Each structure stands twice: as C-alpha cells, then as structure tokens.
Amino acid sequence: MNTPEIFRPRHASEIDRLIAHHPLALVISSEGTQIEASPLPLVLQRDTRGEGVLIGHFSRHNPQLALIRRQPRALVAFSGAQGYISTSWFRDRRYAPTWNYEAVHLQVHITLEDSPEAAAAALDTLVAHVEAPYPRPWHASEMGARKAQLAQHIVAFRARILDTQAQFKLGQGDPPEVMEDTYAGLERYGQHALALAMRRRERLEAGPAT
Template sequence: MYVPRHFHEEDPERILALMKQHAFATLVTVGEDGAPFATHLPFLVERDASGATRLLAHMARPNPQWRAFAAERDVLVLFQGPHGYVSPTWYATAPQVPTWNYVTVHAYGRPHVLESPDTVLRVLRDTAALYEAGNPEPWRPEAVDDYVRRLMAGIVAFEVRVSRLEGKFKLSQNKGEEDRRGVIAGLERSPLPGDRELAVLMRTREGWTAGG
C-alpha cells in the first residue's frame, strides 16, 4: 500500500482499535494461476500472550479460497474504516481541490486451517458473542448446540497470524490547522455516519473538543 509519511499510522493501539471496530474485512489470496481471489468475512481480532496479533474467521466449505492456504503463502486482510469526500469549500485557504479522507489497515500473514472441533466451535461462539453484544436478549450457539455442530461440517475455520500491519489514516494531516478545522466542520454537517466518524477521529488525533 502506498502510504505517504503524513498518513502513516504507527500507533499499534489505534491500528488494533480500527481493526476491531471495522472487523468485517476482505481476505485476499493469490492462486496458483496468479489470479487474486477475495472473500468478505467478519473477523475476530485478538492478541495472544506474546502480544502478537491473530485473526480468526470462517467461510463456507464450498468456497475454494481456503484451499489456497496449503500453498504456505502470505494472505492480505483489508480492514476499511470510515471514509468520505472532502470538499475544497471546507478549507480556510485557497486554492484547494477535492480529495477523500479515509482510514484503512492492511494485515499480512500466513493462514492456517483450524482442525479441532472445539477450536472451531470456540470461533463460532466468540463471533456470535461479539455481534450479539448489543442485543438485549443475545442469541447463543449453546441454545442450539446440536444444530450448530451439524452445520460445522459445512464450514472451514482458520486463523491468520499477522506478520506485518500497515496503517493508513488519511485525515488531512498535510493541511494547516485552520484547514483541518474546516474539514472537521464539513464532515460534522454531513448526514452520513461515516463522515461524522471521520470527524471524531480527526478531533481525537488533534486533541480538540467538540466545541474547540
């Protein structure tokens, strides 16, 4: 990924937070024929006891992508955060041109199929628990345990042990303070949730309060 120095994110906590908050990511592999293949999946983002990051997910067994894991090559997992159009009319200075602000993380690592039924079940339970957390009456796989175990034959669970992370947080860092304030104000006026999330990220990085 091309990352100009202004937009290079090095803070591991910011990167991890982005990955966890936007965990529906894109898994990209390259087949023996050199053609790329992509699948969109919800991931669990974890740190192990050593501090290393690993990604856990599952896909349908008929999906051929998991068979590429046997090639022992790195895969790429793309985490896309909020993004939005930036109008030149929002800047305090001129001339300016339109651009796009966005946040993304690229994770690289070797994938491995998880064979243990208990481990596969743990992935399913943890994934459900994560996305059911806001439900006043969360659905639990244990409630239909036999049914879930039968369905497990139709999926492939896997992990990616991350060897490299690239974070690109393009949040107008190459502009002056008044221009950045203008972009934040423009994003905050937008009806789009992603635009307003970008504004929050920009304020957080600057240490500015909503009124300041």
C-alpha cells in the same frame, strides 16, 4: 501499501481499535494468475508478547479455500472510517479535494483448522465479539442442535500476523481553517464517523493535557 510517515498511526492501539470496530476484512490470496478475495469478519487476538492472530472461518463452498490449502500466505485488508472531503466546503478554494480514510493491511499465514470443535470455537469467538456491545447479547449456544449443523459447513482458521502496514489519512498537515471547514462539512453531510476518527487522531497526537 504506501505509508508516508505523516499518515502512520502514532499509537499501535489504534490498529487494534480499527480491527475491533470494523471486523469485516477482505482476505486476498493469489497463486500464479489466480487471485481470490473474500469479505470475512475476523477477530484479532494477541498473546502476552503482543503477537497477533486473526480468528475466522471460510464457507466450505468458497473456492478460495482450495487455494489457501496450497498457498497459506494472504493479505488481509481492513477499512475504517472514510469519506470524500470537498473543496466546496472551504473558504479558501485553492485547496484540492481529497479522500480521508483509515486502512490496515496485514500479511498473514493462514492455518486451517478443519474440525467440528474448531468450527464451533470460531463461531463462539466471532459471536461473542460482535454481540458484546448489546445489553442482552445473543450466544451461539442458543442455536441448540443447529450450531453443530452450521459448523459442518464452515472451516475455521487462524491467521498469524507476519507484517502490519497502516495508513490513517485524517487531515494531518492541514491548516486550522481547513480543518474547521472540513469538520463543518462532514457534520453537515452526515459523515459523523469520519469526523470522530479525525478528532480522535487530533487528541492522540496532542497527548495528555498538562
């Protein structure tokens, strides 16, 4: 990924936030001329040293699984808020249109954990993460015997993070008038998530109030 300094996140916590709020990633593997990619929801866990691992699972019928057994290195691509910024929103129409976005790419080493216990644990981890925002979160244990049946059809994995690249292109360097027009356009056309991401970036870069 091309990561100009101006678009790199200023706070490492922003990478973890993006992964937590946008857990569906594209897991990409290659070997020779074979390339496989699977959209998978993943959960990031970090140890006391900050080293990260992604918890997930493959369907046993996924052809990428055989490739992973031979070649465990992979690229995991997460996308956050994104959207088109139209020059038609601007008072000064000399500016070119652009696309703003949040993206995190992780180089990983995948370890498959092909056991019923690992499959059940991976399901529990994912369900606990995605159900957490709800007032009456559902638990995988509520499936009863169906949980064990479902676990037979998946292979759990842990993906150890080897390298991280991130680009949060959110209006850095744009003059105040352009930013004002951009926010107005995003709100007008329902791009609220991107507007929130841009405002969060501004707050983080401004630092604590004094």
